[in-house]
Amino acid sequence: MVLAIAGAFVAPAVGKSLDGIRARTEIAGFAGYFRAAREQAVLRGEPQEVRLDPQARTLAILAPGTKGVRSTRNFQYLERIEADPPDNTSVLFQPQGFSTGGTFRILAPGNRRYVVNIDVFTGRVSTRFADS
Numbered sequence: 001m002v003l004a005i006a007g008a009f010v011a012p013a014v015g016k017s018l019d020g021i022r023a024r025t026e027i028a029g030f031a032g033y034f035r036a037a038r039e040q041a042v043l044r045g046e047p048q049e050v051r052l053d054p055q056a057r058t059l060a061i062l063a064p065g066t067k068g069v070r071s072t073r074n075f076q077y078l079e080r081i082e083a084d085p086p087d088n089t090s091v092l093f094q095p096q097g098f099s100t101g102g103t104f105r106i107l108a109p110g111n112r113r114y115v116v117n118i119d120v121f122t123g124r125v126s127t128r129f130a131d132s
Contacts, residue, residue, distance in 0.1 A: 004065050016127040023108035029127045030059070030106065031116050033073050034091060037061045038123045039072075041093035052104070057081050064092065080107040091118050099123040105130070 008116040034050055050071075057078055059131070061070040074084045075081065083089045084103040091102040101120035107113055113130040 019110050021061055022077060022111065023112050023114075024047070024107065026075055027106060027114045027116070027127055029073070030078070030081075030104075031127045032060075033059050034093075034116070034118055034125045036099065037091075038093040038099065038125070041095050042097055045095045047095065048093045049090055049095070051085060052081060054081050054083065054089065078106055078108050082106075093123055097123045 004034075029049055037048040037050045045065045048085060049064050051060050051062060051086045052058075053060070057080075059075070060072045062068065079116055082105045088102055092100045098121055099118055103120045104115065104116045105113065114127060115130045116125065116127050118125050
């Protein structure tokens with residue numbers, strides 16, 4: 001009986017903890033996708049564009065001037081991804097490392113909110129947990 005009562009308290013805490021880990025993993029993957037595009041721009045010596053499809057919750061890397069998609073990544077675990085401002089759904093990385101910049105607000109399960117920011121001058125990608 002004691003074990004059943006302890007299990008009733010521990011199981012929800014473990015579930016919430018796993019959701020938090022999964023959310024942080026997805027946010028790290030989201031930010032990492034932008035970092036990879038910046039790295040490709042520098043290594044290839046050609047611009048790389050990352051385009052967000054907010055409804056499908058996907059990111060795609062494209063070479064500007066072509067219709068070819070180099071890679072895509074889906075973030076279905078994340079509940080909502082919004083560009084800020086809403087019409088700024090792409091970021092262009094230049095071979096010198098700088099970018100057009102961007103801010104993305106993300107809602108993960110458990111009402112966890114994150115902000116991913118791409119700096120214009122350095123192309124640096126940062127993430128932070130946002131207050132509700």
